[in-house]
Amino acid sequence: MTLSNSQITQLGDRLRSGDFSEDDLAMLDVFRQTYSEIDELAYQLIQSTLASTMGWTSTKRKRKTQQSIVDKLCRLPQLRLPQMQDIAGCRIVIEGGSQMADSIGGLLTSAFEPHQWKIERKERHAHGYRATHIIAKTGQKFYEIQLRTYAQDVWANTVEGLSDEKNTLKYGGSDQEQEQMSQLQSLAERFAAIDLHAHEVSFEGYQQQIQKAINDVLSN
Numbered sequence: 001m002t003l004s005n006s007q008i009t010q011l012g013d014r015l016r017s018g019d020f021s022e023d024d025l026a027m028l029d030v031f032r033q034t035y036s037e038i039d040e041l042a043y044q045l046i047q048s049t050l051a052s053t054m055g056w057t058s059t060k061r062k063r064k065t066q067q068s069i070v071d072k073l074c075r076l077p078q079l080r081l082p083q084m085q086d087i088a089g090c091r092i093v094i095e096g097g098s099q100m101a102d103s104i105g106g107l108l109t110s111a112f113e114p115h116q117w118k119i120e121r122k123e124r125h126a127h128g129y130r131a132t133h134i135i136a137k138t139g140q141k142f143y144e145i146q147l148r149t150y151a152q153d154v155w156a157n158t159v160e161g162l163s164d165e166k167n168t169l170k171y172g173g174s175d176q177e178q179e180q181m182s183q184l185q186s187l188a189e190r191f192a193a194i195d196l197h198a199h200e201v202s203f204e205g206y207q208q209q210i211q212k213a214i215n216d217v218l219s220n
Contacts (some may be wrong), residue, residue, distance in 0.1 A: 012081025016073040037086035042143040049111040060091040080128040089144035092152045097198025112136050128188035187217040
């Protein structure tokens with residue numbers, strides 16, 4: 001099945017409204033599968049670019065689930081489904097802080113541009129979440145590289161571990177969750193300060209600073 005841009009946009013509108021059918025979900029899966037080629041091309045380019053580079057710990061491929069797509073369309077009423085930038089992508093975790101993330105981000109940007117990909121690099125700060133997102137576009141498809149420092153990954157995993165299935169903590173739920181999120185946002189600020197100077201200490205020292213910040217902020 002070949003889907004036109006208008007069909008995909010209309011599908012997104014139905015998903016956002018909640019008035020969708022099983023056929024719409026099947027169409028959404030077809031749309032998700034159209035990202036298979038760009039997913040493979042981008043991932044292999046990342047692997048070859050970083051093969052001889054030290055200081056990154058993992059890459060995790062991700063394809064946005066049906067529910068995640070619907071949730072994002074509902075949170076962002078102006079977003080059109082064909083313009084969603086994170087349906088396909090991967091996550092890279094750095095063994096270090098801001099300086100190392102900048103270096104690896106530069107390597108990746110330089111690797112994509114000669115292959116006629118359009119690149120946009122964004123520093124994401126929202127609700128305590130911090131990361132560098134590199135959006136690579138070829139044709140009408142987007143691929144998102146989520147680049148995290150070690151501290152940013154610890155923070156994100158902490159929030160995920162504390163969240164329920166509906167993820168209400170991240171987007172403001174009960175009074176108790178809002179208070180907890182305020183603590184986590186304070187922790188994110190501490191982590192950001194640690195990241196700026198992570199290159200001045202050993203990785204073990206960096207990890208110790210992160211653990212001390214967790215103990216100081218979350219034990220209050």
